[in-house]
Amino acid sequence: MNISGESLGTFLARQTVQAATPLVMAGLGELVAELTGVINIGIEGLMLMGCIAGYAAAGISGSGQMGLAAAILTAMGTAAIFAGVTIWAAADQIVAGAAVNILAVGASGLAWFFYQTTRQAAHQSVSLGPQVGFQSVALPWLSRVPFFGPVLFDQYMLFYAAVILALLVWLLVHHTRTGAILRALGDAPEACQAAGISVRTWRTAAVLFAGACAGAAGAYLSIMRTHAFASDMTGGQGFVVLSLVIFGRWTIPGLVAGCLLFGGINSLQQTLQTTRYTSHSTFMHALQHIPFEFFQMLPYVVALLALATLSRSSPGPRYLGQAWKQ
Amino acid sequence: MDSSVPPPVLNSPPSKARRYGAQRGVKVFLLWLSVALGAVALSVLLVLAILALAGYPALGILHRWIIGAAGNRFNCAASVADACPLLLTGLAAGVAFRSGVLNIGAQGQFLLGALAGVALTTRFILPGPPWLVMAVAIAAASVAGGLWAVLASVLERYRGVPIVLSTILLNFVALYLVRAALHGPLQAADTSAPQSPQLKVIYWLPILIRNTDFHLGIPLAFAVALALALVLGRTNFGFELLITGLNPRVANLVGVPVARRQLAIMFLSGCCAGLGGAVQVLGVTHFMLGNFGNYGYTGIAVALLGRLNPIGIAVAAVFFGMLDTGSRFVEESSLALPHQMANVVKGVIILAMLVASAWMMRRSRSPVPETSENPTSRDPQQVES
Numbered sequence A: 001m002n003i004s005g006e007s008l009g010t011f012l013a014r015q016t017v018q019a020a021t022p023l024v025m026a027g028l029g030e031l032v033a034e035l036t037g038v039i040n041i042g043i044e045g046l047m048l049m050g051c052i053a054g055y056a057a058a059g060i061s062g063s064g065q066m067g068l069a070a071a072i073l074t075a076m077g078t079a080a081i082f083a084g085v086t087i088w089a090a091a092d093q094i095v096a097g098a099a100v101n102i103l104a105v106g107a108s109g110l111a112w113f114f115y116q117t118t119r120q121a122a123h124q125s126v127s128l129g130p131q132v133g134f135q136s137v138a139l140p141w142l143s144r145v146p147f148f149g150p151v152l153f154d155q156y157m158l159f160y161a162a163v164i165l166a167l168l169v170w171l172l173v174h175h176t177r178t179g180a181i182l183r184a185l186g187d188a189p190e191a192c193q194a195a196g197i198s199v200r201t202w203r204t205a206a207v208l209f210a211g212a213c214a215g216a217a218g219a220y221l222s223i224m225r226t227h228a229f230a231s232d233m234t235g236g237q238g239f240v241v242l243s244l245v246i247f248g249r250w251t252i253p254g255l256v257a258g259c260l261l262f263g264g265i266n267s268l269q270q271t272l273q274t275t276r277y278t279s280h281s282t283f284m285h286a287l288q289h290i291p292f293e294f295f296q297m298l299p300y301v302v303a304l305l306a307l308a309t310l311s312r313s314s315p316g317p318r319y320l321g322q323a324w325k326q
Numbered sequence B: 001m002d003s004s005v006p007p008p009v010l011n012s013p014p015s016k017a018r019r020y021g022a023q024r025g026v027k028v029f030l031l032w033l034s035v036a037l038g039a040v041a042l043s044v045l046l047v048l049a050i051l052a053l054a055g056y057p058a059l060g061i062l063h064r065w066i067i068g069a070a071g072n073r074f075n076c077a078a079s080v081a082d083a084c085p086l087l088l089t090g091l092a093a094g095v096a097f098r099s100g101v102l103n104i105g106a107q108g109q110f111l112l113g114a115l116a117g118v119a120l121t122t123r124f125i126l127p128g129p130p131w132l133v134m135a136v137a138i139a140a141a142s143v144a145g146g147l148w149a150v151l152a153s154v155l156e157r158y159r160g161v162p163i164v165l166s167t168i169l170l171n172f173v174a175l176y177l178v179r180a181a182l183h184g185p186l187q188a189a190d191t192s193a194p195q196s197p198q199l200k201v202i203y204w205l206p207i208l209i210r211n212t213d214f215h216l217g218i219p220l221a222f223a224v225a226l227a228l229a230l231v232l233g234r235t236n237f238g239f240e241l242l243i244t245g246l247n248p249r250v251a252n253l254v255g256v257p258v259a260r261r262q263l264a265i266m267f268l269s270g271c272c273a274g275l276g277g278a279v280q281v282l283g284v285t286h287f288m289l290g291n292f293g294n295y296g297y298t299g300i301a302v303a304l305l306g307r308l309n310p311i312g313i314a315v316a317a318v319f320f321g322m323l324d325t326g327s328r329f330v331e332e333s334s335l336a337l338p339h340q341m342a343n344v345v346k347g348v349i350i351l352a353m354l355v356a357s358a359w360m361m362r363r364s365r366s367p368v369p370e371t372s373e374n375p376t377s378r379d380p381q382q383v384e385s
Helices: A008-035 A043-061 A064-088 A093-121 A148-152 A157-175 A177-187 A189-194 A199-225 A237-247 A252-275 A282-287 A292-309 B013-019 B026-053 B058-070 B073-098 B106-122 B130-159 B163-183 B217-234 B236-246 B248-253 B258-285 B295-305 B310-332 B341-364
Strands: none
Touching: A008 A043, A008 A148, A008 A157, A008 A177, A008 A199, A008 A237, A008 A252, A043 A064, A043 A093, A043 A199, A043 A237, A064 A093, A064 A199, A064 B341, A093 B295, A093 B341, A157 A177, A157 A199, A157 A252, A177 A189, A177 A199, A189 A199, A199 A237, A237 A252, A237 A292, A237 B163, A252 A292, A292 B130, A292 B163, B026 B058, B026 B341, B058 B073, B058 B310, B073 B106, B073 B217, B073 B236, B073 B258, B073 B295, B073 B310, B106 B130, B106 B163, B106 B258, B106 B295, B130 B163, B130 B258, B217 B236, B217 B258, B217 B310, B236 B248, B236 B258, B248 B258, B258 B295, B295 B310, B295 B341, B310 B341
C-alpha cells in the first residue's frame, strides 16, 4: 500500500469511497426490491455470480466492457430464478435466498474451475492482462482539485454510475408515479391489485433490477478494484448490503450514509493493519496491542449498535418478505 | 388497510409454519417424499448435463459420486460424519423456523460452540478424567451457542432489532471473535496462522466403528434429533413453543409466557448449533482453523428439506453428507472436479423443493387469500402485559 504520495486523510477518504461503491450499487437494487416487498438474502450469491462472470468474460473476450455486461446478465439470470421461485411460485423468500447463496458458491466454483482448465489447456494466462480490467477514470479539471479531486473525481467508472444511479433512484422513488407504485407494492399490494397493477410483474422487474445492480457490484470487485477472482471473494458483503438497507431505514440517503460509514471503518481498519507496525506515532504503537480481528469486527458491531440505538420510526415496507397470491 | 394494525416486521407469523411446510398426514408425507426424490433427480441430472456439455464423462462421475458417498463401510461412515454438523445446524434452524423465528445465525453459534469446545480441550483443561473434560467442553459449547442466540433475542425484545438482521451481523462478529482467539490465546505455538493446537488424542471423541470416521458425536447428534422430535411433538412445552411462534397474541391469551418461550426457542436453537461446533472439533477435525466451514448457512437448507421435522432433518442431513463425501471423492479421483459441484446440487434441490411445496400447499388448503391472514406484529411489546 503506497500512501507516500498523498496525505493519510485523502488516502483514507479515497479508500472509503472505493469500499462503499459496490455496497451502494448493490444496495440501491436491494432497496428497490425491498420497497416492493421482496427481501433477497441471496444478494451475496448474486454478487458472487457477478464476480466470476465478469472475470471470466473479461478474460475470454479481452474486454472489460464485455465482462461488465456478462456480470450484469448473469446476476440478472440468477435473480430471475429467485423471482420465479418467490414471486411466481410464492415460496418463502428467506429460504430461497439462502438457496441462491449456496447455488452461487457451487456455480461460481465450477465456473472458475472450467475457466482455469480451459485457459490452461489453451496455454493462455488465467490472470487478466493489464489492459483488460478497468482502470480509474480521472475527470478533466476536477480531478486536480486538492482532496476532492482524488477522492471523488479519480474513481472507477462504476463509481460515477453509482452516483448517477443513486440520484435517479431517489428521483424515481420519491418524485414519480412509478415510485409511488413501487412503494405501494410493498405497503398495500391489494391496492395495487385493485388499481389494475400487476403485483407480480412489477415485483419481478424490481428483483431483476436488483440482480443487475448486484452483478455490476460483483464486477466492480473482480475486474475494477482488484483484477482477480477468489472463490469466496464477496466475503459477506452481500449480507452487509442487506443490513445497510435496513440500517438506512429504506431511504437512499440513509443507505449511502451507512455504506460510507461501513466503508470508512473498513478502510480505517485496513490502513491501521498495514501501517501500525511501520508508523512512529505512539497512537499507532498503542494500537499494535489490539488484535486486528477486532478492527475487522468493528463495522458489524457499529451496525448492530446503530440498529439498537436508533429509533424505529420507520418499520419498513409493510409486506416485506411476504408472497403475493392472486 | 386499518392503520391501527401494527405492520409486520419482515414476516407474518400466522402463516409461518404452513409456509415452511409444517403439515401432517401419511398422504402429505408420501407426496413430499416423491417431490423430494424428484427434486434430487432433477438437480443431479442438471449438474451432470452441465458436466457432459463441458466434455466430462457424466456417467463415470455419477458412478464415482455414488461409490464415494456409500460404496463401502468407510465411505458410508464418512458420509454420516459429514452429516453430523449439518444435522445439528439443521436442527438449530428447524427449531427456530418452526416457531416462526428467523434465526439465520446458526453459523455464528456453531463457530462459538467450536471455539468453546477447543478452548476447554486445549488451553483450559479442567482437572479430571478425559470423558469428564469432553463432557464439560461439549456442554459449555452448547451453552455458548445458546447464549449467542439469546443475545439476538434480547436485542429484538428490548431494542427492536429484527432477529433476521442481528443474527446475520452476529455471525460476522462471531467469526472475527473466533479468529482473534485463534490468533491470540488459543493459537498453536508452531504457526503464525489463526489456528489452534491439535487436541491430545485422549480428548478425541472415541471412534465407535474401527477404521472409519464413525465417532461418538454421531449417535449423540441423532439422539438430540430424536429428543427434539419427542419434546417438540409430544409435550406441552413443545406445543407452547409452536404457538408462541405461530401467533404470539393467541399464545399470550391462553396463558403461555410468550417472552420466556421466545427466549427458550432461541436458546434451544443456539444450543443445537453450538453442540454441532463442539462435536465437529472433538470428533472430526481435532483442531480449529480461522475458516471453519459454512455449516450454519447450509443448515437452513437442511431444515427446509427435512420439513422442519427433526426426523426429516436427520434424513436430509445424511443426504447432504453423502453429496459432500461423494463430491470430495470425485475431486480426489482422476477427474479432479471441484467439490463445489455438490453445492449446485444442493441449491437446485432447495429451489425445486420450494416451488413444489408452494404448489402442494396451494392444493392442500382452502382458497383463502393470503391477506386475510391479518398481519400480526411480532413486536414483543404488543404481546407482553
